[in-house]
Amino acid sequence: MLYFISSVVVFFMFWLVLSGHYTLMLLAIGAVASILVVGLATRMAVIDREGHPIYLLYRAVWYWPWLFWEIVKSGISVSKIILSPTLPISPTLINLKATQKSVVGVVVYANSITLTPGTVSVEVEDNEITVHAITTLGAMDLEEGKMDRMVTKFEGGIGT
Amino acid sequence: MAIFIDILSWASIIIGGVFCIIGMIGLMRLPDLFTRLHGSSVTDTLGAGFLIFGMALQSGLSLTTAKLIIIFGLILLTSPVATHALAQAALHAGIKPKLTVDKTGGHIAGED
Numbered sequence A: 001m002l003y004f005i006s007s008v009v010v011f012f013m014f015w016l017v018l019s020g021h022y023t024l025m026l027l028a029i030g031a032v033a034s035i036l037v038v039g040l041a042t043r044m045a046v047i048d049r050e051g052h053p054i055y056l057l058y059r060a061v062w063y064w065p066w067l068f069w070e071i072v073k074s075g076i077s078v079s080k081i082i083l084s085p086t087l088p089i090s091p092t093l094i095n096l097k098a099t100q101k102s103v104v105g106v107v108v109y110a111n112s113i114t115l116t117p118g119t120v121s122v123e124v125e126d127n128e129i130t131v132h133a134i135t136t137l138g139a140m141d142l143e144e145g146k147m148d149r150m151v152t153k154f155e156g157g158i159g160t
Numbered sequence B: 001m002a003i004f005i006d007i008l009s010w011a012s013i014i015i016g017g018v019f020c021i022i023g024m025i026g027l028m029r030l031p032d033l034f035t036r037l038h039g040s041s042v043t044d045t046l047g048a049g050f051l052i053f054g055m056a057l058q059s060g061l062s063l064t065t066a067k068l069i070i071i072f073g074l075i076l077l078t079s080p081v082a083t084h085a086l087a088q089a090a091l092h093a094g095i096k097p098k099l100t101v102d103k104t105g106g107h108i109a110g111e112d
Helices: A002-019 A024-043 A054-083 A103-115 A136-144 A146-155 B002-029 B033-059 B063-092
Strands: A092-097 A119-125 A128-133
Touching (some): A002 A054, A054 A103, A054 A146, A103 B033, A136 A146
Antiparallel strands (some): A092 A128, A119 A128
């Protein structure tokens, strides 16, 4: 029920941002549309802890800035590699253990790896992630486990 | 003050464009599919990020900025999924990445 209400609120805010017209009729249509959509989604059983992880929102406040900074750092280093005349790449494939307890946590970790330039998660199964990195150094950085620990902290160690 | 924000936004848009071009150069120069994905991810994240930041500065505190933030969020959520799907499909189709170092010992996650 809590997830139902918070989904409706999120959808209605989305409507407000996209519409930009704040007359009573359009607001009412927006509210009805949000409730209908979330009602349909509830029947499809996708509005739950996993499909609508709103409880992660307050921890995202510090995880996202950290991730942005990582993206900027590795984006600049990949740009340097691309622009360097000798093209100093050393493509590496590596298996990583994900220490997250929930499916959402593992997905966040794998997507964070892919989002960071220079590393792509090519295969995910249970708690194992196979990563392709453009340099061996980048693979070693991931193996060291800073991002894994950050995501585990972000997830809060809650199971699904 | 307005000129300061304008300069910042122009700089941001130019930097975003430069990162898009760098991503494109990466696509051309890098040797195989998997390394080319790394080149394109520069365009996805830094290129799009700086462009949208520059555009947000132009529109100020308005509904347009809110929409730009939503677009940025959409890119951040969908681009890794698409990249992962592409890499996984390539691996399953039997395309072997050109590797300098293989730390997996031939073992890919999910295989016995």
